[in-house]
Amino acid sequence: MSVVVEGARKEFRARRGARVMALDGVDLEAKPGELLVIVGPSGSGKSTLLRVIAGLEPLDAGRVLIDDRDVTGVPAGRRDVALVFQEAALFPHLGVAANIGIGERARGTRRRDVESRVREVARVLDIEPLLTRMPTELSGGERQRVALARAMIRSPRVCLLDEPLASVDTELRLRMRGEIRAVQRSLGVPMVHVTHDQVEAMAMGDRVAVMAQGRVLQCDIPAEVYARPATTAVARTFGPLPMNLLPAVDGVVTGVRPERVRVNRSGAGRAGTVAAVEPAGEECLVRVDDVLARVPMADAPHPGEQVVVTWRPEDEHHFDAETGARR
Ligand SMILES: Nc1ncnc2c1ncn2[C@@H]1O[C@H](COP(=O)(O)OP(=O)(O)OP(=O)(O)O)[C@@H](O)[C@H]1O
Structure with a gap:
């Protein structure tokens, strides 16, 4: 299972005619079982990229392939992609267990099978005690985990996570990083994970793609991007702190990490x-x-x-x- 994005272009037109190139020729691949982290400043096109893969946003040019199949024109519902947003939207009138199992039920899976799958995924994500609660009785981080469980239960072909840990406290975030990795490994699906958190990107990513202004500036294993950033923009964006970039001398900018x-x-x-x-x-x-x-x-x-x-x-x-x- 893999996901490939080729030559993706997407332009938005704001109301007064101003144009924004949200994706400006993006090529990217998440290999089977790989966790690809997307980092980049606000507005660099990360969410648009995820929405394009999910089929929620049509492309102006380029293609999306899932498992080598061109899904560019395939509607979101038929792509078999799980997308977890930052603001987990749960059905308020349904309990947690029903929220997790609703997709499976809709697909006609037997109630008993759904219930055992719900329990299994809830155990992995450590939310079993929450199964009988209502969404209003959950904290932000708990809601997030329920949304994650709902995405995982379907065994999707691709898993897309848009800042899923943004509203979770530090301790839980540490644990959930490991849990997400474990769940992803056990599913064996490619996962594309958008985050602002550099530490998270370094800790979780098999590879990391650094985006700016609708482009992928560098895509490599985190240690390589850290050790050898391809451009000054990557040097400023990736790492626990922005790299120091000294004023140019003879056409050369010298950079040095604050850690050094x-x-x-x-x-x-x-x-x-x-x-x-x-x-x-x-x-x-x-x-x-x-x-x-x-x-x-x-x-x-x-x-x-x-x-x-x-x-x-x-x-x-x-x-x-x-x-x-x-x-
Ligand atoms: N529906 C839309 N209409 C007009 N412009 C849009 C729309 N969606 C996104 N944009 C613009 O496209 C660019 C990329 O947005 P996107 O949400 O993909 O960025 P991002 O990297 O996910 O940002 P953030 O980290 O803040 O979520 C931004 O300049 C944004 O303002």
Whole structure:
């Protein structure tokens, strides 16, 4: 089972005639059993891409293939795709178990079989105690898990998740990441997962596609995108913190990750003034003029202090100042 998007173009026309190129020639593939994470700034076309795969949005040009079958003209209901949105919409008048099983019931599966499938998927997602509740009696995170269960129960060909963990607290999110991965592995279906959360992208993705302005800038395993971002835009977008990009010298932009910058009281390096210090647990974020550094809390300087920032030459990234492409 795989999903392929080829040359996808989608333009929206806003009311006053302004045009937005939401997808500007997107090629993408989620391989069998692969979890592909889509990251990118707001408005970069992530949700549009998912809606196109689901069949909720027609393309201006390009094709969508599911299991090598061209489904470009096939309506959403016949694509066998599960889509979970950020705002899980449950049927308010139905209990949790009925919400999870409703699709199966509609397909004519026997009640007893539906009930056992519901229990099975509820066990995997750890929501068995919620099965007898009504949607109004659930927290945002619980509603999300019920929606996930509803998507998983159908054994779809493709699973699409649009920020499903956005309204879930940190601890639960950690657990659910693992659960989603486990469920996906057991189903063996490709999963395309949109998230704003960089940590989530790195932790969950077999591969990650970085989008900006309707294009896929880079698609690779997370460690590779982190270690060798293809463009300055990827360097700014992907990673726990945006990469520092220094002003161009002789047509070359030098980039260095905040995680690799050291802040010293003296010695060689770029001298500067500490503009801000932001504690972040064991570490803190220090801004020295235009350079951001992540340093251990114990080494935190004070705002206004004169310091020197350094990094190892091998931690530098170089990009073409004109095109932004990696050199
Ligand atoms: N129905 C629509 N009509 C007009 N413009 C639209 C429509 N849907 C999306 N757009 C525009 O297309 C672009 C891509 O939107 P999309 O929702 O795919 O972005 P996104 O990356 O998912 O953003 P976010 O992270 O904020 O959800 C945006 O500029 C958006 O304003």
